[in-house]
Amino acid sequence: MSALLELRDVEARYGPVKALHGVSLSVEEGSIVAVLGANGAGKTTILRAISNTVRRSGDIVFAGRRLGRAGPDAVMRLGIAHVPEGRGIFRELSVWDNLRLGAYVRRDRAAVAADAERMLGHFPWIARRRGQAAGTLSGGEQQMLALARALMGRPRLLLLDEPSLGLAPLVVREIFRILAELNERDGLTALVVEQNASVALRVSQSACVLEVGRVVLAGPSTELREHDAVRRSYLGY
Amino acid sequence: MALAAFSWQELAQQVVSGLASGGIYASLALALVLIYRATRVINFAQGELATLTTFVAWSLTNHGLNKWVAFPLTLLIAFAGGVALERVVIRPVERAPVLTVVMLTIGLLIGLNGLTAWIWGGETRSFPSLFSTGTVDVGGVAVSYADIGVIGVTLGAVGLISLFFRFTKLGLGMRAVAANPETSPLVGIRVGWMLALGWGLAATLGALSGILVAPTVFLEPNMMQAILLYAFAAAILGGLESPLGAVVGGLLLGVILNLAGRYVPEVGGESRLAVALAVILIVLTIRPSGLFGRTVGRRV
Numbered sequence: 001m002s003a004l005l006e007l008r009d010v011e012a013r014y015g016p017v018k019a020l021h022g023v024s025l026s027v028e029e030g031s032i033v034a035v036l037g038a039n040g041a042g043k044t045t046i047l048r049a050i051s052n053t054v055r056r057s058g059d060i061v062f063a064g065r066r067l068g069r070a071g072p073d074a075v076m077r078l079g080i081a082h083v084p085e086g087r088g089i090f091r092e093l094s095v096w097d098n099l100r101l102g103a104y105v106r107r108d109r110a111a112v113a114a115d116a117e118r119m120l121g122h123f124p125w126i127a128r129r130r131g132q133a134a135g136t137l138s139g140g141e142q143q144m145l146a147l148a149r150a151l152m153g154r155p156r157l158l159l160l161d162e163p164s165l166g167l168a169p170l171v172v173r174e175i176f177r178i179l180a181e182l183n184e185r186d187g188l189t190a191l192v193v194e195q196n197a198s199v200a201l202r203v204s205q206s207a208c209v210l211e212v213g214r215v216v217l218a219g220p221s222t223e224l225r226e227h228d229a230v231r232r233s234y235l236g237y
Numbered sequence: 238m239a240l241a242a243f244s245w246q247e248l249a250q251q252v253v254s255g256l257a258s259g260g261i262y263a264s265l266a267l268a269l270v271l272i273y274r275a276t277r278v279i280n281f282a283q284g285e286l287a288t289l290t291t292f293v294a295w296s297l298t299n300h301g302l303n304k305w306v307a308f309p310l311t312l313l314i315a316f317a318g319g320v321a322l323e324r325v326v327i328r329p330v331e332r333a334p335v336l337t338v339v340m341l342t343i344g345l346l347i348g349l350n351g352l353t354a355w356i357w358g359g360e361t362r363s364f365p366s367l368f369s370t371g372t373v374d375v376g377g378v379a380v381s382y383a384d385i386g387v388i389g390v391t392l393g394a395v396g397l398i399s400l401f402f403r404f405t406k407l408g409l410g411m412r413a414v415a416a417n418p419e420t421s422p423l424v425g426i427r428v429g430w431m432l433a434l435g436w437g438l439a440a441t442l443g444a445l446s447g448i449l450v451a452p453t454v455f456l457e458p459n460m461m462q463a464i465l466l467y468a469f470a471a472a473i474l475g476g477l478e479s480p481l482g483a484v485v486g487g488l489l490l491g492v493i494l495n496l497a498g499r500y501v502p503e504v505g506g507e508s509r510l511a512v513a514l515a516v517i518l519i520v521l522t523i524r525p526s527g528l529f530g531r532t533v534g535r536r537v
Contacts, residue, residue: 051423072422081423088420090413101413104406105425153424 002064004029004189005050005080005157010058012042012049019045021213022058027157030187032179034200034221036234037210043193044085046210047159050191051075051082063156077105081155085162087146091135095126098134098145102152112152119148122178140171147175151182158190164199172196176203197234201225209234249378251495257384258453259491260391264446265461265468266475266483267395268439273477274415275435278338282345283443284465286322288458289353290315290440291447295364295456296357304365308448312441319440323433331429354458364451387449394445395484398438402480411435463510467494470513473520476530486528490516 003026012020019042027033037043048054050062051072060067062078070078081102090098099119103112120127123144129137134145143163150158160179164172180203182188194200201207201221208218209230217224224230265283272280290311297307326345330338368386372379402408414421414431421428446468447461454460471490475482490513497504497512504512520527 053422073425073427076423076425084420084423088417088423090416090420092416093412097409097412100409101424101426104410104413149424 002029003027003061004063005191006059006061007046007050008059008061010046010049010056010060012045012054012056014054019054019213020049020056023049023210023213023215025208025215025218027189027191028205029156029189030183031206032183032188032190032192032204034197034204034207035191035193035210036195036197036200036207036224036230038233039195040212041210042213043195043210044161045213047082047084047161047191047193050159051080053082053084076153079154079156080159081150081153081157082159083146083150083161083163085165087142089134089137089142089146091133093134094131095134095137095145096130098149099126099130099152102149105153115152115154119152123148140167140175143167143171143175144178147178151188156189158188160190160192162193162195164194164196172199176200179203197230201230201235246378247499248496250380251499252492253378253380253388254384255492255495256488257387257491258450258495259471259488260388261446261450261464261487262467262471262490263484263487264391264394264442264449265464266471266487267398267480268442268446269468269472270475270477270480270483271435271439271442273472274480275411275418275432276338277335278342279469280439281339281342281465282349283439283468284461285346285349285353286315286319286440287443287447287464288461289349290318290444291364291451291456291460292353292357294444294448295362295451298365304367308367311448312444315440315444316437320433320437322440323436324429327432327436328429331432350458357458359458361455361457364448364456366452367448383452390445390449394442398442399480407431407434466510467513470516473517473527476527478531479527479529482527482529 005027007023007025009022009024010020011018011022023042023046025033035043035046045054049056050060052067052070052075053072062080067075076082090101099116103115106112125141126145126148134142137145147160147163163175176199179190183190192200192204201224204221206219207221207224208215209224210216217227217230225235265287268283269280272278293314294307294311297310298304326341327338330341366383367390368383370382372381373385402412410426411431411434413424413426414428418428446464450464451460467490468487471487472483474490475484475486493516494509494512498509
């Protein structure tokens with residue numbers, strides 16, 4: 001099976017500060033891959049390197065094609081939806097406008113309308129609050145809206161940055177339940193960056209652990225769950 | 238000087254003609270707000286751009302083109318010019334600090350002013366009005382066709398723009414960029430083109446205000462400088478963040494200036510500018526975010 005996304009020796013820097021020191025990883029089509037690591041390990045930067053919102057070098061190949069110098073909007077048009085750190089909600093716009101923006105580049109109106117209906121199936125509260133400014137939603141609702149927005153673009157690959165950040169455990173479970181459901185039913189492919197290792201390792205098929213800008217451990221999630229170092233550092237038992 | 242005898246009819250007349258000049262301030266103020274919302278830049282060249290395009294309209298009519306053809310054509314030219322200006326002049330400094338861009342627009346102000354004077358000369362010209370002269374009686378109040386026309390055209394333009402923002406995909410994209418420029422490219426929006434489009438729309442609104450004001454103030458290279466100050470006052474009064482505020486602020490300012498000019502003996506002609514500056518000062522002191530602006534802490 002060939003990988004949908006492959007990173008080879010990717011480096012990235014913020015000004016003089018190097019955040020990734022040669023990261024390689026691959027994401028198989030139809031799988032969820034989790035990236036674990038502490039704060040500042042470079043998890044967010046991996047996603048930003050893929051969507052080209054940080055200065056990077058090295059090879060990133062998506063669906064057999066090098067991403068090269070394609071800007072973030074072009075990367076999105078290729079089929080990669082990035083839900084950024086902090087969710088990237090359009091706070092002043094209505095909930096519905098936020099959802100519609102996910103389909104901004106699509107021309108197939110009827111299918112977009114059908115997808116919007118599907119999203120309302122996953123997140124029924126959106127229908128009730130469609131006219132409300134998105135900035136007034138709770139953190140969990142904003143995260144779900146960001147997820148729904150990304151899915152509205154029918155991405156081949158979803159990049160999800162710390163979906164659990166600042167959310168109550170119940171909400172986190174709900175978000176990952178939906179993610180798992182989309183993965184099983186629709187074959188959604190996702191690269192999920194997450195500090196909450198236990199929930200991320202349950203949903204993902206494979207995972208890697210990042211430390212100071214390097215991949216120090218990678219493998220099937222079931223194996224990583226049993227790995228001593230992972231258990232000590234990230235699962236806490 | 239004694240206060241002139243007061244009559245309700247005259248008050249109504251003053252309000253209507255205030256609304257007409259206010260409509261002109263409103264369209265220029267809206268132009269300022271469109272660019273400010275998207276980029277946090279006050280475009281000081283907005284007035285000179287309007288003057289330049291009004292001269293283009295003058296040249297077109299002078300070459301025998303019917304004004305109903307020449308004026309819409311001018312608006313198209315202004316749109317294209319605004320887009321081109323953003324792509325060529327502003328784009329290279331897109332990532333520069335806001336102050337740099339503001340300085341650049343001040344440079345543009347001076348440059349465009351010189352260009353206009355160089356091409357068309359400094360003399361004052363008369364400019365054809367879109368509307369016929371004469372007045373119509375509305376409930377005992379004589380209202381000029383020109384005033385009705387200016388109010389109608391500006392409200393129409395504002396209405397069209399708000400429909401564009403609300404109901405088109407491009408409008409949605411532009412609102413998205415104004416709300417969150419960082420996330421916008423992640424949903425596939427080409428941010429640079431949205432900014433250029435904003436400049437195009439702003440230049441079009443400016444051209445409209447120039448065409449509407451030129452018949453009364455006469456066409457000359459410095460024509461819009463006072464109008465730009467009024468537009469600033471209007472935008473600040475309404476709230477720099479708010480398109481609706483710009484329109485309401487413009488209309489309100491027009492009425493305030495007209496009433497002050499008529500009923501306050503010390504105010505007239507040039508000192509109207511002082512009233513506008515006083516409005517700016519008072520708003521900034523009492524309610525810095527303007528009538529329709531929201532005071533929100535900016536996220537850094």
